[in-house]
Amino acid sequence: MNRILALGHLMINRDSHAAKQLELLKKALCADEIIPYLGPDLLRLRYEEPPVPHTPQAVAAAFNARAPAPSKIRTNMWSVAQFIEQRRHRRTLQAWMAEIFAGPVAPTVFHAWLATLPLSLIVDSWYDGAMRAALIDTGRTDVVEIQGVTRAHAIGDVWTKTYDLSGTELQPDSAATTVLYTPHGSIKPAANFLIADSDYVEALTEIDIQTPIPRAVKERRTKRGFFFFGCRFDDQMLRTYARQVIKRSSGPHFAAIDSATLTKNERRFLAANAITVIDMPVGEAAAQLVGTDV
Template sequence: MATHVLENPEVLLDEVGEGLRAGQLVPFVGPGISALGAHAVPLSTAALADFFATKTTLPRRAKGNCWAAAQYIESTRFRDTVTAWMKEAFAQGVLPSAFHRWLAGLPLPLVVDAWYAGEMRTALLAAGREDWAEVQGITRAHIGEDRWFRFYTPGGDPAKAQEAEAATTLLYTPHGGIAPDANFLITDADYVEVLTEIDIQTPIPEEVRHRRTGLGFVFLGCRFDDQLLRTYARQIMKRSSARHYAVLDVETLTRNERRFLEEQNISPIAKPLGEALGQLMG
């Protein structure tokens, strides 16, 4: 890890900028980007857990853990309540940041948005592009639901996998999102079902697996301080290139995060996120 930390962040950011413009890097964007501004919606797992705590009294094991909190709510108040409260949490929306808008202007093969607020979808719509499609992770808790994901057109209509194959840019929202249909993977049970098969990649769309081949990933506005987040990132990156990046505050990394970065050959870029994003757009 020490050798990674010592890499020059300016050099690494230059590599990332070149990789994004060339379509050789997949941006994996988390809520930390939008959290640089003031917004009324939860922009971290802890903030989402706190929102749930305003709606009901949570047991100790569920406090501070949005997935356990959602599971408790589903167990005591049924799935419809979980969905309704998630809709409420993200109802006000989040305007895309300048960086989201910048990414939307690039003909990237694949973009991963790892939160529920939908900023990347909104940015692509605002760019006026019609050459993109979205594939979104969905819960299988609904009666009769036997799919792991759904495809959507820019307008939010259901799409077929073949339409996504033809798109210049594929937006992948593995945890679901408020738009277009309020699909949310959020409870422990949702993720247990996914994780039973994620090692064989079944829950990850084939087109995502195809597009990531040979590409690197750059993680922006993300943390890996939870095993579930590390597992998802690891599986989404599988069979991609051997060179990846993450803009992180290296002083606050947990031991598990450091181990994860080492195992996945992710070079940490030790620079404040806002400065790094500005440099990438410059």
């Protein structure tokens, strides 16, 4: 079937339309006209079984192996993390997250390709640090990473921290050609994690007026849309953050997802935010973009 289907207000590009749209998106990425928004499904491009969890449910399972949570919250990563923080202290939660994501994660070919492009902004929505590693591998010195940080022990109005690729903390708004934005934190360089429900209480209170979003992100998204790659939106927290990161950007937005696997909530989210689906498995889409097997 070689046509574009509209399911409600959800636009889906299939077959030759999907391939053609990917070619246009490749040109847009190379010209810094669209922002890649990366998710943990990218890890499956390199690993049949990734060395770190690649879904919120897998993180919850790793927590439960250390301290079983009540059955009603057992599969919810954020609630299980909150349970651990309340019962075992924040230091324990922090240490366990560092253990869970300690395994070295090599960048995929897709990460490596993105790292060579003159992109103004890359958003990485998972904790594994693969995109950071790919940027380090290029030897670039014109990149800063802005990470979301917990306010559990914060003094003052601190929502993020900024680092160069060597791990040195920088002043906010440090100049850079490329900003890597990790809104939920990352294992590298300092094991900053937004993970427990309590981490998000103030952020979700303020995020509608965009206070937690860094100025560099607000500025660099203004004339661009977003391309979601390796992302799923089957959890309310992931949908909320994605919605706020793309807020006030100019669009258009796209997502490479196998449409047959979409949940009702994902369909509603994609339609409500005018995100066009490129109906293609992530591996196939990555291979077309990079121009080689991934």
